[in-house]
Amino acid sequence: MPLASRPLATAPLAGYVLDAIAQPAGALVIRQTVAAVQAEGALALKQVVATPQPAGELLLYQDVQTRYVQAAGELVLRQQVQKIQPAGQLRLLQRVIDAAVPVAQQHVPKCYVIINGQPFTHQVSLSNITVNHAEDGNATASFFAHFEIDQPIIVPAFNGKTVEVYTHADSPADPVTGQRPRPTLDNPLIPLFTGRVNRATHDHTRKGIQFECSDLRGKRLAKEDKDQLRALTGALYSKVTQAEDAEGADYVRELMRTVPGSLAYTRAGDLRYYSWGTEGKPVDWTLTNADVHDKDLTTEFATLDQIYNQITIKLQYRYQLLQAFYTTVTAVKAQQYKIGSYYSPALNSSVEIIDWRVFSRDAMVEKAQSFSPWQTIEYRVHPAYAYVFVPGQARARAVFTALQPSRSTGFTANLVRNISQPVTEDYEITLTAPQSIDAYGETVPGSTLSYAIDTEYDSSKWETDFSHVSAAKGQGDTGAPLAQRISTARAEADNRRTDLAEAFAAAVAIGEKELIKNHRQNYVTAVLKGRILPAELGQVVRIETRVPTTTGQIVGINWRFGDGIRETQLRIAVAYMDTSVPAPVKNIVQPAAPAKPTTDTTLESTAAYNPDTKALEINVAEIPEQYTDERKPDPIKTTFEIPLEVTGITLINGH
Amino acid sequence: MADPIWKAYADAACTQELANSLDLLHYTDGSEGPQDVVFYWAEVISDVADNSIHEGKVRSDPGVANFTFTPTDVTPGSEHEVTEIKLATTLAGLDTATAGQALALGTVLTSGLSGKKEVHMRVTNAYLVRSTRTDLSLAYPEILITDVE
Numbered sequence: 001m002p003l004a005s006r007p008l009a010t011a012p013l014a015g016y017v018l019d020a021i022a023q024p025a026g027a028l029v030i031r032q033t034v035a036a037v038q039a040e041g042a043l044a045l046k047q048v049v050a051t052p053q054p055a056g057e058l059l060l061y062q063d064v065q066t067r068y069v070q071a072a073g074e075l076v077l078r079q080q081v082q083k084i085q086p087a088g089q090l091r092l093l094q095r096v097i098d099a100a101v102p103v104a105q106q107h108v109p110k111c112y113v114i115i116n117g118q119p120f121t122h123q124v125s126l127s128n129i130t131v132n133h134a135e136d137g138n139a140t141a142s143f144f145a146h147f148e149i150d151q152p153i154i155v156p157a158f159n160g161k162t163v164e165v166y167t168h169a170d171s172p173a174d175p176v177t178g179q180r181p182r183p184t185l186d187n188p189l190i191p192l193f194t195g196r197v198n199r200a201t202h203d204h205t206r207k208g209i210q211f212e213c214s215d216l217r218g219k220r221l222a223k224e225d226k227d228q229l230r231a232l233t234g235a236l237y238s239k240v241t242q243a244e245d246a247e248g249a250d251y252v253r254e255l256m257r258t259v260p261g262s263l264a265y266t267r268a269g270d271l272r273y274y275s276w277g278t279e280g281k282p283v284d285w286t287l288t289n290a291d292v293h294d295k296d297l298t299t300e301f302a303t304l305d306q307i308y309n310q311i312t313i314k315l316q317y318r319y320q321l322l323q324a325f326y327t328t329v330t331a332v333k334a335q336q337y338k339i340g341s342y343y344s345p346a347l348n349s350s351v352e353i354i355d356w357r358v359f360s361r362d363a364m365v366e367k368a369q370s371f372s373p374w375q376t377i378e379y380r381v382h383p384a385y386a387y388v389f390v391p392g393q394a395r396a397r398a399v400f401t402a403l404q405p406s407r408s409t410g411f412t413a414n415l416v417r418n419i420s421q422p423v424t425e426d427y428e429i430t431l432t433a434p435q436s437i438d439a440y441g442e443t444v445p446g447s448t449l450s451y452a453i454d455t456e457y458d459s460s461k462w463e464t465d466f467s468h469v470s471a472a473k474g475q476g477d478t479g480a481p482l483a484q485r486i487s488t489a490r491a492e493a494d495n496r497r498t499d500l501a502e503a504f505a506a507a508v509a510i511g512e513k514e515l516i517k518n519h520r521q522n523y524v525t526a527v528l529k530g531r532i533l534p535a536e537l538g539q540v541v542r543i544e545t546r547v548p549t550t551t552g553q554i555v556g557i558n559w560r561f562g563d564g565i566r567e568t569q570l571r572i573a574v575a576y577m578d579t580s581v582p583a584p585v586k587n588i589v590q591p592a593a594p595a596k597p598t599t600d601t602t603l604e605s606t607a608a609y610n611p612d613t614k615a616l617e618i619n620v621a622e623i624p625e626q627y628t629d630e631r632k633p634d635p636i637k638t639t640f641e642i643p644l645e646v647t648g649i650t651l652i653n654g655h
Numbered sequence: 656m657a658d659p660i661w662k663a664y665a666d667a668a669c670t671q672e673l674a675n676s677l678d679l680l681h682y683t684d685g686s687e688g689p690q691d692v693v694f695y696w697a698e699v700i701s702d703v704a705d706n707s708i709h710e711g712k713v714r715s716d717p718g719v720a721n722f723t724f725t726p727t728d729v730t731p732g733s734e735h736e737v738t739e740i741k742l743a744t745t746l747a748g749l750d751t752a753t754a755g756q757a758l759a760l761g762t763v764l765t766s767g768l769s770g771k772k773e774v775h776m777r778v779t780n781a782y783l784v785r786s787t788r789t790d791l792s793l794a795y796p797e798i799l800i801t802d803v804e
Contacts, residue, residue: 083658083800084714089727089792090663090694092778093676094735096786099684112787114676117729119787164675189678225658228700268674 091117093166095185103184110561112166112189113143115158115197120145125208128562131165131193133537135262135555135573139215141165141193146208155209158200163213165193167532167561178290180530190534192559194269215265222248224271226255232273235259240451240503241510258509260516264537274538276516277575277645278551284539287526287570289546296527299548299651301576306521308446309436311511315427316452317500320493322462323419323599323627324486329371331607331616332382332410333358336398339611354398355611358384361408368411371620377468379413410616415605416468419627420459420493425594426635427504431511433642434584436519439577446518449511451503457493490599497593504590512642519644522574523555524548532559533568541572550574550649575645583643594633601627659701659709659766659800669697669768676789681780689779691749696724696760697771698800704767707803711764714797721759724774724793734782735790741777742793749777764798 093114098106111129113120125144133139141163147153168183169190195215203210221229230237235255239245242254256263261275333355340353361381368379384407389396437443466489468482480488524543535541539554556571603621610617663673673694681687702708713720726737742758743749752758760772776793 085660085711085798085800087795087797089794090673090724091676091789092679092735092740092791092793094679094681094778094780094782094786094788094791096681096683096780096782096784096788098785099682099686109787114789117789119789121787166676166678186680189676191674194675228658268672270672 093189097185103186104181106185108168108183108185110167110566111143111192112164113145114162114164114166116161123147123208126561129165129560131557131559133264133267133557134571135264135537138217139193139195139265140198141195141213142211144203144206144208144210146206149207153202153209155200155202158197158209158211161197163193163195163197163211164191166191167559169534170531173290182530190532191268192532192534193267194265215269217263217265218249218252220265220271221252221263224252226251229255229263232271233259233261233263236502236506236509238499238502238506240453240499241449241506257513258506260513262538266536267534272536272538274553276520276553276573278540278553278647279645281540283542283551285533285535286542286544287528288544291531292526292528292543292545294545294547296529297543297545297547298525299649300523300525302519302521304440306518307436307440308444308518309433309440309515310443310445311431311514312445312448313427313429313431313507313511314448314450315429315500315503315507316450317425317427317496317593318452318454319423319425319496320455320457320459320462321421321423321597321599321631322486322490322493323421323601324468325417325419325601325603325621325623325627327374327415327417327603327605327621328412329368329415329605329607329618329620330410330412331367331609331618332412333609333616335384335387335400335409337609337611355614356387357614358404358407358409359616361406364408364411367616368413371413371415373463374415374417374620375468377414377416379411381411382409383407384409410607410609415620417623418463418466418468419623420457420462421627422630424630424632426632427591428635428637429504429508429511429591430637430639431508431515431642432639433515433519433644435577435579435581435644435646436515438581439579446514449507451507453496453499453503455493455496457495462489462493500593501590508588508640515642516575516644519577520573520575522576522649524550524552524572524574524649526570526572528568528570530566531568532566533557533570535568535570541570543572546652548649548651550576551647574649575647576649577644577646579646583646584641586641586643588640591636591638594636597631659698659711661696661698661711661764661798662700663774664695664697664699664771667695667771667773669695669699669771679778679780681783683783683785685780685783687780689777691746692776692778693746694774694776695771696764696774697768698764698766699768699771702766702770705769707765707767707770709766709800710803711766711798711800712762714799717799718762720796721762722764722796722798723757723759724795725757726755727792727794728790729792730790734784734786735788736781737791739779739781740791740793741779743775743777744773746775749775752777754779765803 097103109121110126111121111124113124123145125146129143131141166189168185168187171181171183171187173180193213193215195213197211198214198216199212201210229252233255236258237255242257243250246254252263261273264272266272335356335358337355338352339355341350342353344351364381368381369376384404385400386402386404387398387400390399432443526543535554535557537554537557540551541554542551543549552572552574554570555573558569560567560569605619605621607616607618665671665673677692679690698709698711711722712718713722724742726740726742728735728737737755741749741752741754742756743752744758758774764770764772
């Protein structure tokens with residue numbers, strides 16, 4: 001029963017005068033406060049005048065104060081965050097070519113290498129230049145540069161310098177022959193790599209420096225704006241399922257666990273995100289027999305030991321259920337308490353033996369407030385009276401006369417006890433891929449992801465510090481209405497539901513990515529000789545050749561230049577399974593939390609006067625174990641089906 | 656929200672960032688003639704919704720100094736020269752622009768697509784020797800970026 005509606009008997013008990021309720025020791029003071037509220041910044045006169053009470057049982061207390069109070073004001077801080085964008089430049093790459101010689105007859109550099117903004121191509125050995133882009137890895141460029149003999153070379157001076165690698169775009173294919181003329185100088189330049197010198201190694205025998213360059217993807221991602229990355233990828237971040245307070249590269253790694261896709265820097269060095277899969281995306285490149293020779297095509301399929309199609313997620317949520325137990329203790333001795341009787345021959349009748357004892361009123365007041373760890377919400381002390389014996393016809397009878405202010409027959413007290421009960425909710429979420437189960441003929445469990453959330457509520461705040469007496473200003477008591485304070489406390493003890501929801505969403509996303517990644521391990525590798533395909537990671541490629549026919553996504557690009565070599569190698573991921581089971585509809589909804597038990601319970605207490613001990617024996621209700629031991633509702637088990645992309649792949653044997 | 660940053664875009668919708676290097680092909684006889692390039696200077700990274708939420712001012716003298724693109728040459732006196740470059744805010748303005756002179760875009764840049772600044776550049780090559788060079792560039796100053804309140 002809520003405290004606010006708990007009744008306390010207000011009518012006097014029959015034959016008794018109701019005592020004052022919880023009258024504190026000392027004086028009653030009536031204070032009247034008159035305060036003039038003035039404009040901000042002014043001085044206010046506050047007069048406190050205590051009104052004297054009439055002579056009588058109340059003590060007079062007079063307090064006249066005059067003081068100056070300066071009204072509250074504030075100094076406003078105007079804070080503005082500024083950002084500095086460094087000065088920069090837009091660079092012109094100017095190529096001047098011979099106007100007297102037809103463009104088609106002019107020598108065309110295989111690549112253009114620019115280091116630290118300056119042309120470097122003339123020093124680069126064009127016999128072996130490679131540029132490599134790989135999913136979730138650094139893009140790299142590698143080349144050798146010659147230097148003047150007998151001149152000093154400061155190798156470390158190159159470290160960290162910017163490097164750009166360009167090449168001319170392919171010439172269009174002849175519409176009749178399908179042949180592509182070699183690129184000419186007037187073909188536009190396309191960037192292949194933008195990064196920095198990662199390692200420069202002097203090669204004494206070759207008389208130059210071997211350059212290993214990297215786009216430093218990991219380090220650059222670590223410096224990207226967190227919000228921008230989240231907005232770009234749509235990824236989730238829960239401090240429960242991912243490393244808490246992760247920064248830099250750790251943050252990026254944790255963030256990307258929740259989204260099936262990859263971050264990369266383009267050939268031109270711009271940040272890019274692409275989701276995994278080909279469904280609903282336009283085909284960026286189509287490769288036919290004219291583009292790639294049979295011998296330059298290889299296909300590899302995921303091996304059985306790589307496959308799993310079920311992920312289990314265990315989420316545990318622990319909070320404190322703040323319970324209030326109410327009880328009423330009525331410990332009263334009848335003032336005229338019959339303890340026995342005997343026969344009186346003189347009176348020729350039965351004579352009652354009466355216990356006339358009463359208690360000290362102070363003792364009752366003290367006892368009514370001494371039920372720790374129970375709190376006394378309110379109490380009243382039952383009065384005791386003086387009495388006289390009035391002669392009767394057969395015997396004298398007692399007649400009560402005046403109230404005995406210092407005596408009492410007992411008390412009635414309403415008590416409350418706070419119990420903070422730990423509750424652990426267990427959620428077990430199973431993610432399955434029915435297409436994969438059909439394709440591989442069995443359910444293959446993968447990893448189990450386990451996470452736990454604890455509100456870490458300090459039980460003593462509820463059990464010890466919280467006061468149900470609104471007027472009291474105990475710890476945590478803001479003076480707000482009791483119901484509001486209880487509601488606030490209960491919310492605090494169960495304040496990580498939002499984290500639970502975020503953890504659920506992130507955990508499912510992590511599991512889903514694991515399943516998708518697991519089924520994206522079929523690859524087609526194609527080499528385009530004589531071609532530089534200006535592709536980017538994540539682009540969709542349609543392969544229509546004599547051997548394989550399929551659609552996949554670029555996960556690796558390698559451009560190679562050398563003597564007579566100008567080629568592109570693509571590694572294409574294909575999501576494939578041998579199944580006709582349709583993709584399930586993804587319908588993931590966070591399971592509802594178990595119903596919360598009742599938090600307000602009324603228990604029964606007993607009390608009785610024991611004439612043998614001449615004491616009031618009180619048995620305050622005990623809190624049953626079910627309310628104190630950790631509560632573990634039945635685990636909530638849910639299964640969700642994850643759709644996987646299945647792309648057809650046809651392999652023709654015999655070519 | 657992403658940090659604001661002004662960038663050069665090749666299209667008016669500010670979706671295609673300008674390449675690291677503007678590739679310009681010239682002939683030794685200058686037969687290609689003047690080459691015009693247009694780009695857009697805008698902050699659309701953070702202000703995707705075009706709400707003019709940021710302002711950019713020249714850091715050295717905020718609100719007073721003009722934001723400029725200034726033709727610069729790393730090898731003045733040899734090869735390409737800044738006088739090959741003319742800048743204007745309109746195509747027609749190129750005809751009357753002074754070669755090698757900086758282009759002022761105002762004292763305050765405003766974020767968002769509607770705040771973009773259109774820049775026209777005309778390059779007339781004067782170095783007629785077979786070469787590949789990156790001598791010339793358009794330099795811009797440090798920008799002090801603040802939120803618009």
